Amino acid sequence: MPAVELQSISKTYNNGELKAVNEVSFSVKKGELFGLIGPDGAGKTSIFRILTTLLLPEQGQASVVGYDVVKDYKEIRKKVGYMPGKFSLYQDLSVQENLEFFATVFGTTIEANYDLIRDIYIQIEPFRHRRAGKLSGGMKQKLALCCALIHRPEVLLLDEPTTGVDTVSRKEFWEMLKRLKQEGITILVSTPYMDEATLCERIALIETGNILSIDTPEGIIRQFPKLLYAIKAARMSQLLRDIRQYPEVDSCHAFGEFHHITFRQNEDALAKLLGHLQNLQHQGLEIKAITPTIEDCFINLLAKA
Amino acid sequence: MDLNEKVITTHKLTKRFGDFVATNEITFDVYKGEIFGFLGANGAGKTTAMRMLCGLSTPSSGEASIAGYDIYKETEKVKAHIGYMSQKFSLYEDLTVMENIRLFGGIYGMSNAYIKSKSEALIQQLGMEKEVKKLVGSLPLGWKQKLAFSVAVFHEPKIVFLDEPTGGVDPITRRQFWDLIYEAADRGITIFVTTHYMDEAEYCNRISMMVDGYIKALDSPTRLKQQYSAETMDEVFFELARGAQRKGD
Numbered sequence: 001m002p003a004v005e006l007q008s009i010s011k012t013y014n015n016g017e018l019k020a021v022n023e024v025s026f027s028v029k030k031g032e033l034f035g036l037i038g039p040d041g042a043g044k045t046s047i048f049r050i051l052t053t054l055l056l057p058e059q060g061q062a063s064v065v066g067y068d069v070v071k072d073y074k075e076i077r078k079k080v081g082y083m084p085g086k087f088s089l090y091q092d093l094s095v096q097e098n099l100e101f102f103a104t105v106f107g108t109t110i111e112a113n114y115d116l117i118r119d120i121y122i123q124i125e126p127f128r129h130r131r132a133g134k135l136s137g138g139m140k141q142k143l144a145l146c147c148a149l150i151h152r153p154e155v156l157l158l159d160e161p162t163t164g165v166d167t168v169s170r171k172e173f174w175e176m177l178k179r180l181k182q183e184g185i186t187i188l189v190s191t192p193y194m195d196e197a198t199l200c201e202r203i204a205l206i207e208t209g210n211i212l213s214i215d216t217p218e219g220i221i222r223q224f225p226k227l228l229y230a231i232k233a234a235r236m237s238q239l240l241r242d243i244r245q246y247p248e249v250d251s252c253h254a255f256g257e258f259h260h261i262t263f264r265q266n267e268d269a270l271a272k273l274l275g276h277l278q279n280l281q282h283q284g285l286e287i288k289a290i291t292p293t294i295e296d297c298f299i300n301l302l303a304k305a
Numbered sequence: 306m307d308l309n310e311k312v313i314t315t316h317k318l319t320k321r322f323g324d325f326v327a328t329n330e331i332t333f334d335v336y337k338g339e340i341f342g343f344l345g346a347n348g349a350g351k352t353t354a355m356r357m358l359c360g361l362s363t364p365s366s367g368e369a370s371i372a373g374y375d376i377y378k379e380t381e382k383v384k385a386h387i388g389y390m391s392q393k394f395s396l397y398e399d400l401t402v403m404e405n406i407r408l409f410g411g412i413y414g415m416s417n418a419y420i421k422s423k424s425e426a427l428i429q430q431l432g433m434e435k436e437v438k439k440l441v442g443s444l445p446l447g448w449k450q451k452l453a454f455s456v457a458v459f460h461e462p463k464i465v466f467l468d469e470p471t472g473g474v475d476p477i478t479r480r481q482f483w484d485l486i487y488e489a490a491d492r493g494i495t496i497f498v499t500t501h502y503m504d505e506a507e508y509c510n511r512i513s514m515m516v517d518g519y520i521k522a523l524d525s526p527t528r529l530k531q532q533y534s535a536e537t538m539d540e541v542f543f544e545l546a547r548g549a550q551r552k553g554d
Contacts, residue, residue, distance in 0.1 A: 164472065167501070167543055168542075
């Protein structure tokens with residue numbers, strides 16, 4: 001039995017005008033760390049709200065640890081821990097009061113499950129008397145995770161836990177998730193940051209309500225259909241324009257220090273392009289074949305969709 | 306980028322809130338047409354610094370001039386010569402595309418004739434002819450952000466401040482957004498931008514990195530990577546921000 005399963009789930013808003021989730025199907029195995037990767041408006045939050053029984057799907061079926069999201073909503077609420085994208089703890093209760101509150105609501109105590117949250121909680125414990133509303137972003141995130149874990153849920157649903165958080169805190173957060181996975185907790189996590197995809201065991205790439213691909217990060221990268229090259233030169237924005245105008249180039253996107261290029265089906269296109277760019281007086285040209293990133297794959301799938 | 310013309314200069318710019326020094330003696334220059342990345346960990350003091358540079362918050366000490374205007378005495382002139390856009394507040398959702406353009410054009414003192422001719426060119430450039438009369442709230446996020454940027458530079462400011470303009474935007478739109486940034490910079494508009502995407506840091510001419518209220522590093526992405534023996538800007542950021550004491554918002 002999968003820990004989470006969706007079969008052709010759909011949800012619309014504005015009387016059907018906006019298709020937020022469009023026949024989405026995927027399943028998350030027990031103990032798996034599964035990522036839902038996509039930009040704002042992809043439908044990630046609607047999926048989380050359906051799985052947490054806060055929103056009714058219009059079509060399709062979904063279950064969490066075997067319970068149906070419509071019929072068995074009471075059971076599901078006991079089994080899942082949920083961290084919404086928007087900070088939703090009580091701002092005017094202290095750190096400790098929030099944690100006690102959530103423990104009590106779920107009929108347990110902090111002591112009973114302290115081992116599960118200890119590593120995270122000790123980082124905010126010095127501030128346990130501070131009101132939640134007065135915490136920094138990184139500390140709010142840690143408190144929200146503790147509150148979502150305090151009843152030892154079987155499935156943890158995390159909606160964009162790292163949005164707006166800096167690189168250092170993001171790395172720390174993913175380390176925490178790895179440790180929770182070792183405790184046997186199933187984790188479904190969403191993120192708009194493509195570079196976080198490789199930290200998941202399997203991912204679904206999603207955009208405007210549609211799943212583009214589901215696989216392991218390595219599998220998605222293997223499916224990239226073409227050879228990919230990274231190129232740089234002294235004048236990068238001019239280089240981008242010149243490459244895009246070259247007829248044998250299939251795609252060219254800026255990727256930080258380099259631009260990433262794919263070609264149409266021509267064998268010697270690369271050599272010809274380099275000659276062309278040299279004729280255009282580009283200085284400091286450097287090109288290499290590279291392995292695609294998840295973001296390359298996402299762009300490729302998006303362009304095809 | 307024109308190294309002969311400085312559009313932002315600061316000298317020991319400082320903001321204190323009681324005992325807390327949010328921004329601590331920051332000194333730097335930004336040039337005309339430069340894309341300047343203003344990075345830092347959460348709580349490093351970026352927002353406070355930006356608010357001072359926009360004329361919204363009076364410094365505790367130090368000096369700064371924006372587009373040639375003093376940030377203590379000439380805040381209204383500073384505001385008239387800059388543009389501002391953030392991820393959170395961009396446009397009025399319950400006004401149409403054209404109403405937003407007219408509103409912001411009017412606020413910046415543009416004439417009706419200028420607003421009319423320029424908005425037509427803008428709509429065409431963005432390919433939004435069919436959306437002119439739609440409420441901004443009904444547009445996809447990517448379009449909103451592109452429109453918001455265009456509105457922020459509608460009055461051809463000297464500098465535009467962009468506070469995490471691409472947060473949550475899909476990878477293709479994010480790159481189209483940067484095309485708009487490059488175009489504006491080529492026109493001579495200085496871009497002052499914050500971001501959490503480290504690949505976008507690479508698109509900047511220079512980067513400043515704030516940690517605990519100080520500017521810890523300031524250079525081109527290439528030289529920063531050399532200096533910190535790092536492969537990527539992500540590693541540079543991690544190296545600098547790891548030791549941060551403040552973990553605020």
